Amino acid sequence: xxxxxxxSIRNLNVFYGRHQALKNVDLDIPDRKITVIIGPSGCGKxxxxxxxxxxxxxxxxxxxxxxxxxxxxxxxxxxxxxxxIRKKMGLLSQKPQVLPMSIYDNVVYGPRIHGVRRKKxxxxxxxxxxxxxxxWDEVKDRLGQPASELSLGQQQRLCLARGLAVxxxxxxxxxxxxxxxxxxxxxxxxxxxxxxxxxxxxxxxHILRQARRIADHLAFLYMGELLESGPAVEVFADPKHPRTxxxxxxxxx
Numbered sequence: 674x675x676x677x678x679x680x681s682i683r684n685l686n687v688f689y690g691r692h693q694a695l696k697n698v699d700l701d702i703p704d705r706k707i708t709v710i711i712g713p714s715g716c717g718k719x720x721x722x723x724x725x726x727x728x729x730x731x732x733x734x735x736x737x738x739x740x741x742x743x744x745x746x747x748x749x750x751x752x753x754x755x756x757x758i759r760k761k762m763g764l765l766s767q768k769p770q771v772l773p774m775s776i777y778d779n780v781v782y783g784p785r786i787h788g789v790r791r792k793k794x795x796x797x798x799x800x801x802x803x804x805x806x807x808x809w810d811e812v813k814d815r816l817g818q819p820a821s822e823l824s825l826g827q828q829q830r831l832c833l834a835r836g837l838a839v840x841x842x843x844x845x846x847x848x849x850x851x852x853x854x855x856x857x858x859x860x861x862x863x864x865x866x867x868x869x870x871x872x873x874x875x876x877x878x879h880i881l882r883q884a885r886r887i888a889d890h891l892a893f894l895y896m897g898e899l900l901e902s903g904p905a906v907e908v909f910a911d912p913k914h915p916r917t918x919x920x921x922x923x924x925x926x
Contacts, residue, residue, distance in 0.1 A: 679704050679842055679873045680725060685739035687720050687729065694720045696897045698739075702843070702890075707865060707874040709884045709905065712894035713926060718877040721894065722847050725875065726762040727755050744842070760787070763836025763872075765849035765861075769828035771820035772835075776812050779820045779831055783839035802834040806864050826857025833864060844868065846876040850883065862887050881921065885909060893917045 680702035687695040695717045702708050702725075710718045720729070727748060729735045740747045748758045772779050780802055781795045789795060799816065803809040808830045812823070820831055829849060836844065846865065850858035865874055866887055878884055884891065888905035893914070900914045912918040919925045 678702055679744060680875075681740075681742040682721075682724075683740040683742065685721075685724060685741065686737070687717070687724060688736040688738075689732070690734045694897055695724070698894075698899045700892055700899055700902055702873055702875055704873045705869055705871070706889035707869050707876060707887050708890040708892060709888035710875065710877045710892045710894060711879070711881065711884050711920070713920065714879065716894040717897045718879075718894055719847055722845055722875060722877050725843070725845060726759050726764060728764075730755065760839055761842045763833070763839070763841040763844045765829065765832055765836065765844070765846040767848045768852045769825055769832050771823070771828045771831055774820065775817050776820050776823070776831060777816040779835050780838050782835060787839065798838055802838045803831075805837060805868065806830040806834040807860060808834060824857070826853050826860055829853060829857065829861055830864060833861070837868070842872065844872050844874045846874070848877055848879065851879075858883075893920065895920070 678701035682698055682700040685695055685698040686693065698721065710721060712718055723729050724737060725741060729737060737749055741749060743758065743761060746753070772782055774782070777799055780799045781789070784795065784798055789798070800809055803812065808827060811827065820828065823831060844865070850861050853861065862883065865876065868874065876887065884905070890902070891905040891908040892902040893900050893908070895916050901908060901912060901917045908917065909921065912921055916925065
C-alpha cells in the first residue's frame, strides 16, 4: 500500500540575494517514516528543512519560488497563516534551545499558548510527552527545576517533548545530535525511531553512519539540486547518480 506524503515539494527554488541555494527541488516526504537529507556542507540541506516550516521568513533577503504542500495546502500561498503552519511542525535544532524556565513549563509552554489551562490536563501532557521522549523517570522528581540544569542530551529530549506537546504532524530535525555525546545521540535517535509510528520525521545530518541507522527514505542534495531520493535501503545499496555514489563512498564530502 502506498505511503501518503504529508509534505510535497514542487519546483522549489530558494535565493539568498543573488545566490541560488535550492534549484527546482521536487520531493515527497512520506508519512510515518524517517526521511534523512544528506549531502556535502553548503549543499542546501538546512535551507530545504527550514523552507518546510517557513523559518526562512526570518532571514533578510530570502526569496522562495515554487510550492510546498502540507496536507494539500501550499504553505507559501498568499492567504496562509504562518503560525498555524508552524504549529504542524516540531523542530529540533542543532543545539538544544530550552526556554529559560522550569522543565515543567518548557513542556506546557506551547499548549498554554494554544489555550490549555486545566492543571490536570497540563500534568497529563507533561508526564506523557516526557515519557515518550524517555525523560520522565529521569526528571519526574525535579520538574520545577530550571531546564538549563539538565545535560545537553536531556535538554534535546526535552525540546522534543516540548515540540510534541503542541501535537504537530511533522517533526523536523536540523542535525539534532551534532552537539551531543555518543550516548545522548543514541537516545535521541531511538526516540525519533519510536515516534515515527505517529509522525512524518525529516532529519538533516552530515553523519552517514547515522543516516544508515535511522533513514527509511533518503534524499541526496548536491549544490542545491536534489540528485536522488528513494527508499534508503535502495539508495545505499545501489545509488543511481554517480555523485550520490561518490558521496556515499567518501570520494566527495
